[in-house]
Each structure stands twice: as structure tokens, then as C-alpha cells.
Amino acid sequence: xxxxxxxxxxxxxxxAATVNAGSREWxxxxxxxxxxxxxxxTDLEIMRSLIASVLQGKKPDAIGVSFGGPVDATTGTVxxxxxVPGWENIPLKKLLEAEFxxxxxxxxxxxxxxxxxxxxxxGQGYDSLFYITVSTGVGGGWIINGVPWRGAEGMAGEIxxxxxxxxxxxxxxxxxxxxxxxxxxxxxxxxxxESLLNExxxxxxxxxxxxSAVRGFPPLRRLRRVPPVEQTSExxxxxxxxxxxxxxxxxxxxxxxxxxxxxxxxxxVELLYRASWGLGxxxxxxxxxxxxxxxxLGGGVTKAGENFWAVLQRVAxxxxxxxVHFEIVPAVLGDDAPLWGAVALAMIRL
Amino acid sequence: xxxxxxxxxxxxxxxAATVNAGSREWxxxxxxxxxxxxxxxTDLEIMRSLIASVLQGKKPDAIGVSFGGPVDATTGTVxxxxxVPGWENIPLKKLLEAEFxxxxxxxxxxxxxxxxxxxxxxGQGYDSLFYITVSTGVGGGWIINGVPWRGAEGMAGEIxxxxxxxxxxxxxxxxxxxxxxxxxxxxxxxxxxESLLNExxxxxxxxxxxxSAVRGFPPLRRLRRVPPVEQTSExxxxxxxxxxxxxxxxxxxxxxxxxxxxxxxxxxVELLYRASWGLGxxxxxxxxxxxxxxxxLGGGVTKAGENFWAVLQRVAxxxxxxxVHFEIVPAVLGDDAPLWGAVALAMIRL
Numbered sequence: 001x002x003x004x005x006x007x008x009x010x011x012x013x014x015x016a017a018t019v020n021a022g023s024r025e026w027x028x029x030x031x032x033x034x035x036x037x038x039x040x041x042t043d044l045e046i047m048r049s050l051i052a053s054v055l056q057g058k059k060p061d062a063i064g065v066s067f068g069g070p071v072d073a074t075t076g077t078v079x080x081x082x083x084v085p086g087w088e089n090i091p092l093k094k095l096l097e098a099e100f101x102x103x104x105x106x107x108x109x110x111x112x113x114x115x116x117x118x119x120x121x122x123g124q125g126y127d128s129l130f131y132i133t134v135s136t137g138v139g140g141g142w143i144i145n146g147v148p149w150r151g152a153e154g155m156a157g158e159i160x161x162x163x164x165x166x167x168x169x170x171x172x173x174x175x176x177x178x179x180x181x182x183x184x185x186x187x188x189x190x191x192x193x194e195s196l197l198n199e200x201x202x203x204x205x206x207x208x209x210x211x212s213a214v215r216g217f218p219p220l221r222r223l224r225r226v227p228p229v230e231q232t233s234e235x236x237x238x239x240x241x242x243x244x245x246x247x248x249x250x251x252x253x254x255x256x257x258x259x260x261x262x263x264x265x266x267x268x269v270e271l272l273y274r275a276s277w278g279l280g281x282x283x284x285x286x287x288x289x290x291x292x293x294x295x296x297l298g299g300g301v302t303k304a305g306e307n308f309w310a311v312l313q314r315v316a317x318x319x320x321x322x323x324v325h326f327e328i329v330p331a332v333l334g335d336d337a338p339l340w341g342a343v344a345l346a347m348i349r350l
Numbered sequence: 351x352x353x354x355x356x357x358x359x360x361x362x363x364x365x366a367a368t369v370n371a372g373s374r375e376w377x378x379x380x381x382x383x384x385x386x387x388x389x390x391x392t393d394l395e396i397m398r399s400l401i402a403s404v405l406q407g408k409k410p411d412a413i414g415v416s417f418g419g420p421v422d423a424t425t426g427t428v429x430x431x432x433x434v435p436g437w438e439n440i441p442l443k444k445l446l447e448a449e450f451x452x453x454x455x456x457x458x459x460x461x462x463x464x465x466x467x468x469x470x471x472x473g474q475g476y477d478s479l480f481y482i483t484v485s486t487g488v489g490g491g492w493i494i495n496g497v498p499w500r501g502a503e504g505m506a507g508e509i510x511x512x513x514x515x516x517x518x519x520x521x522x523x524x525x526x527x528x529x530x531x532x533x534x535x536x537x538x539x540x541x542x543x544e545s546l547l548n549e550x551x552x553x554x555x556x557x558x559x560x561x562s563a564v565r566g567f568p569p570l571r572r573l574r575r576v577p578p579v580e581q582t583s584e585x586x587x588x589x590x591x592x593x594x595x596x597x598x599x600x601x602x603x604x605x606x607x608x609x610x611x612x613x614x615x616x617x618x619v620e621l622l623y624r625a626s627w628g629l630g631x632x633x634x635x636x637x638x639x640x641x642x643x644x645x646x647l648g649g650g651v652t653k654a655g656e657n658f659w660a661v662l663q664r665v666a667x668x669x670x671x672x673x674v675h676f677e678i679v680p681a682v683l684g685d686d687a688p689l690w691g692a693v694a695l696a697m698i699r700l
Contacts, residue, residue, distance in 0.1 A: 151478070
């Protein structure tokens with residue numbers, strides 16, 4: 001029996017699990033929130049207690065680690081965490097190898113989740129695939145010829161900052177109309193809040209302009225808007241959103257926008273349309289460029305419902321050349337994708 | 351001595367050459383125009399005579415072929431030529447292997463040229479690179495981990511049909527604002543012609559609108575327009591273009607647009623700005639997605655001068671994330687890139 005220890009340093013949660021190589025069932029599994037004032041030291045401390053709990057005194061044969069931020073996968077050194085301070089240049093692989101005396105591999109969460117879906121999930125049997133996670137950010141990971149492609153500096157996969165609409169809204173990265181700016185949960189929530197915060201009349205005018213900008217997208221072949229929602233009175237726009245959060249706009253999240261869209265809120269429908277449009281153009285562009293067999297999409301935003309998927313599929317298909325074929329399927333490993341990927345990562349070293 | 355026979359079936363020209371494996375100098379070299387009524391049969395007939403001429407009775411040890419159109423590189427079967435009729439499903443590899451009794455490899459010109467620049471040109475020593483040719487079309491070829499990446503169906507590299515401006519002009523492929531629509535020579539020429547054909551007054555108004563659309567691009571961080579050309583009278587716009595072709599607008603080509611831009615023609619400057627902008631966004635997007643070490647750019651349009659390169663470099667840099675590094679350099683093999691690539695392709699089989 002070969003015992004694998006899989007670790008997941010996420011943005012808000014930490015997880016550890018063990019599995020026998022070849023098995024599809026965890027032997028043990030622990031997941032814990034990091035808390036408000038997390039830093040690299042507290043993360044490592046919590047992780048050590050999770051490890052002690054899942055190992056129960058046993059010694060692993062190999063360790064795989066998913067880290068929520070840029071990692072130099074060659075040396076296993078963390079570059080930084082975008083969520084937790086203190087992670088700059090921490091030699092995570094070395095630390096763990098010194099502590100446990102077994103080989104350890106570390107990579108960023110998108111690459112690791114891609115490997116997880118490839119070995120154990122929706123990508124099994126697809127030697128060239130692109131995994132995309134759409135949640136607080138939009139990230140991606142490559143499998144090419146059956147192995148991860150990390151790029152010359154480990155930065156490959158950044159579909160989130162592909163520009164798909166140069167006249168779109170400004171992204172934190174400084175550009176306009178990045179896929180992440182259009183499709184990530186927090187940005188959808190921010191745009192919803194800002195629309196609702198504006199004084200109603202001005203808002204309505206602004207939104208009409210914005211929404212015609214959204215309608216203006218259909219440049220793509222045969223592209224039509226999502227089937228128009230029941231046309232209620234003008235006043236309805238945003239009302240369902242308000243109701244869902246009891247008029248406390250701070251509570252609006254990407255998930256709330258999705259729920260409001262399913263319930264027919266026009267503002268939410270338009271924001272979600274723009275998100276799926278942006279992702280669809282991004283995926284179509286990637287298909288033209290790399291011609292992978294399959295796209296696997298995970299993350300909270302991809303649970304936004306049928307309309308979201310229908311628009312995404314159609315726009316991606318219309319953006320790709322007719323000769324370029326591919327499938328877009330939902331990820332199946334959910335929150336465990338990085339952990340299963342860490343298992344696969346550890347097994348590469350065995 | 352290992353004798354390599356390299357063949358290039360282009361859109362307008364055919365070429366054959368021989369070289370001793372390892373040498374950087376052709377032993378023999380022939381290039382010929384296809385003529386007006388070319389078809390697959392006449393192409394093959396001319397190529398046979400070129401081959402006879404370069405071989406002079408010697409027998410090659412391997413054959414490499416660059417073909418100007420989609421190819422199934424696994425079987426060496428041509429799918430079609432976009433320029434010459436009759437090439438549908440011609441088993442070029444089989445034909446040549448039967449005729450010469452030696453191993454033969456066939457791939458499309460962008461992939462082969464990428465391999466040529468990688469082995470013998472501007473890509474030497476760069477194991478991950480993307481080659482882009484910008485001329486009558488915009489195509490690309492990948493080298494990943496030191497070998498060509500053709501994609502699941504041999505369609506990878508199609509940066510030409512990446513959408514970079516969804517509100518841009520309509521491309522033959524049906525989408526708007528593809529890189530090829532903005533940056534290829536024939537499209538630049540077409541846009542120049544159409545602008546000049548419009549009745550002057552209407553034209554001037556339309557152009558003012560179009561040019562503000564071009565100015566509207568600078569969404570990108572710190573992006574400024576090309577240094578404004580000497581502001582002459584309004585009447586100057588397009589006049590240099592007209593002069594260069596003796597007012598026969600049919601004679602306008604991408605090259606003429608480049609020359610007019612260098613000479614300060616405002617319309618030409620704007621068209622070339624849009625071309626370099628589109629290519630820059632495309633390259634920046636590719637850098638984020640694949641993180642290659644180097645981009646190698648060939649093709650006639652890339653000879654458009656310093657401004658073209660300066661805008662291209664800046665926009666690509668601004669589109670890529672700050673952590674993503676790369677170089678963009680001119681190809682060095684010129685028209686011989688496919689032939690040298692064919693040599694490299696043949697040598698893979700030895």
C-alpha cells in the first residue's frame with residue numbers, strides 16, 4: 001500500500017486528506033476555515049494539525065500540494081498568496097520534505113485542479129484539455145499530451161486576463177473587458193451593487209445604455225441575446241436582487257446574482273449574460289489557438305443554471321472556427337478537485 | 351552524408367531544395383510561380399520538375415514538406431488548399447513515399463515555418479515559442495517543450511481568428527474584430543480602398559468616426575496613440591496612398607498601406623495602428639494563456655516599420671500580466687522559413 005497525503009492551501013479554507021494510491025476513496029479527510037486574520041504562519045499551524053489528524057501517526061509515501069496562488073513548481077516555492085499575507089517566497093516543498101522525509105510536489109490550484117479533473121474527473125481520457133475555474137477569480141490549467149503545461153515561468157492558464165472586450169469595464173489589472181472582469185462572482189456582484197446604488201432615474205438611463213452595450217455584443221455570427229425574460233414593468237429591474245438581500249446591497253454575491261437571474265431579474269440576467277458571453281468568447285479564442293479536445297469548467301459561477309451554459313456553449317462555438325471541434329463540460333470533483341489533483345501530482349513522483 | 355529534400359507548396363509559389371543534414375547551406379534550390387490556372391495536378395507536375403532539377407539524379411534519405419493549407423499531419427493527407435483547387439484529401443505523404451521510397455513528413459506551412467525558425471532561425475534555443483506569420487492571412491505555429499503542438503485535430507495556432515474587438519469590422523469567418531481582419535495585408539488594403547472610394551465629404555465624416563473608434567481603443571493601461579503624424583490639412587488624409595498607386599485604387603496592397611504610413615498618410619497610419627494594436631492584444635492574450643518564452647513574427651506586414659513594431663510591443667506588454675515575460679522578435683528566415691522547417695521536419699523522422 002502506497003499512502004498519499006494531499007494538501008490544499010486555499011484562499012479561505014485549508015484541507016488535508018489521505019488515500020491509498022489507486023483508490024478513489026479518501027481514507028481520511030479534514031477541512032477547516034482559515035479565520036479572519038490568517039497569515040502564512042497560522043495557515044501552516046492549522047495545516048500541521050489537520051495533517052496530524054488525517055495521518056493518525058502513519059507515514060505517507062508521497063505528498064502533493066495545491067496552493068492558492070502562484071508557485072514555482074520546479075522548486076516548490078510559493079511566490080505569494082493573493083488572499084493570505086506572509087506567503088512570499090516560502091519554500092513549501094522543502095519545508096514539507098524536511099518534516100516528513102518523503103518526496104513532495106507543489107503547484108498552484110488551477111494547475112492542480114486541472115490534473116485532478118484529468119486523472120479522476122471530467123477530463124479522464126482527454127490528453128489535451130483546458131480546465132477553467134470561475135469563482136472569486138477566473139483561472140485555468142492546461143493538460144497537453146497528458147501532462148500539465150505550466151508555461152516558461154509557471155504562468156500559463158491565465159484566461160482570466162484575456163481581453164475579450166476592449167471597450168468593456170476596467171479590471172483591477174488595468175485593462176478593460178478581461179474575462180475575469182466580466183465573469184467572476186465578485187465583479188458581477190460589484191456591478192449589480194453599483195447599478196442599484198445609483199439614484200433610480202439616473203440608474204435607469206445608465207442601465208439602458210449599458211444594456212444596449214451588452215446587446216451590442218451580438219457581433220458574433222448568428223448570436224442572439226438570451227431569450228428575453230418576461231417583460232414586466234421597468235421598475236422590476238433589480239427588484240428581485242434587492243429582495244433576495246433584504247435591500248442590504250452589501251450582501252449581494254455572484255451567487256445572489258445567479259439566483260436573481262434564474263428568478264427573472266432583468267439586471268441579473270444581463271450581468272450573467274455578459275459573464276457567459278465573455279467566457280464563451282474566451283473559450284472560443286482558446287479553441288482556435290490550442291485546439292484542445294475538451295474544456296472542463298468548475299467553480300461557483302458555473303452553477304448559474306441552464307441559460308448560463310446555453311449562452312456559453314453557443315458563443316464559444318460561434319467564436320471558434322467551424323473546423324475546430326471541442327466539448328465544454330462541467331467539472332465533477334467540486335471543492336475536492338485540488339485535493340484529487342494533489343494526489344495525482346504526488347503520484348507523478350512515485 | 352544524409353541528403354534531405356525539402357518541398358514548399360505555397361499559395362502562389364512552389365519551391366524545392368536539398369541540403370545535407372546538419373548543414374546550413376542549400377546544395378540546390380529552385381523556386382517557381384504556379385501561374386494563374388494552377389490546380390493540384392499542375393502543382394504536382396511543376397513540383398516534380400523542380401525535384402528532378404534539385405536532385406540531379408541523387409536519391410534523398412528523407413523528405414519534408416510544407417503545405418499552404420490544412421493538413422492531417424498524422425497521415426500526411428492534405429485537407430484542402432485555400433488558394434489552389436483540387437487539393438482536397440490528396441495523400442501527399444503517401445504519393446511522395448511511393449515515388450521516392452523514403453520517409454516523408456507533411457505539415458501545414460505555419461507549423462513548418464515555426465519549426466524552421468525554432469531549429470535554424472530566430473527561435474533557436476527557445477523550447478516554447480509561438481511563430482506568427484502576418485501576410486495575406488494571419489497564422490501561427492506552436493513549439494512546446496521543443497516539439498510542434500498541432501492540437502487535437504491539427505488546428506492549433508489560429509491566432510488569426512482570435513476575436514480582439516467584438517465591435518470591430520466583420521471578417522470573412524463571420525465574426526467581428528478577428529486579428530486577421532485587423533492585421534492582414536489584403537484587409538488593410540480593402541479598408542483603405544473602401545475609405546477612399548467613398549465620396550470625399552461623407553468619407554471624411556465617416557473616417558472621423560472611425561478614427562475616434564480607433565482612438566477609443568486605448569482602454570489598455572497607459573496606452574497612447576502612435577505619436578501623431580505631422581498635422582497637415584484635412585485633405586492630406588489618403589492623398590499619399592492615392593499618389594503611390596497613381597489614383598488606381600485597385601493597386602493598393604498591404605505593402606502600399608505600410609509605405610503610405612511611413613510617408614505620413616493619416617489614413618494609412620490609422621489602419622496600420624489598428625493592425626499592430628490587434629496583433630498586440632492577440633499576442634498579450636496568448637502570453638497570458640500559454641506563457642511561451644518568445645514570439646517570432648514573420649510575413650510581409652511585419653516589415654511595416656518601427657512604429658508598427660513599437661505599438662505592437664507596447665500593446666502586447668500592456669495586455670499581458672506584469673508577471674508574464676516574453677520577447678517578440680522578427681523572423682529571420684524570410685520566404686525560406688517553410689523550406690528550412692521542412693528540413694527540420696524530415697530530420698525528426700531520421
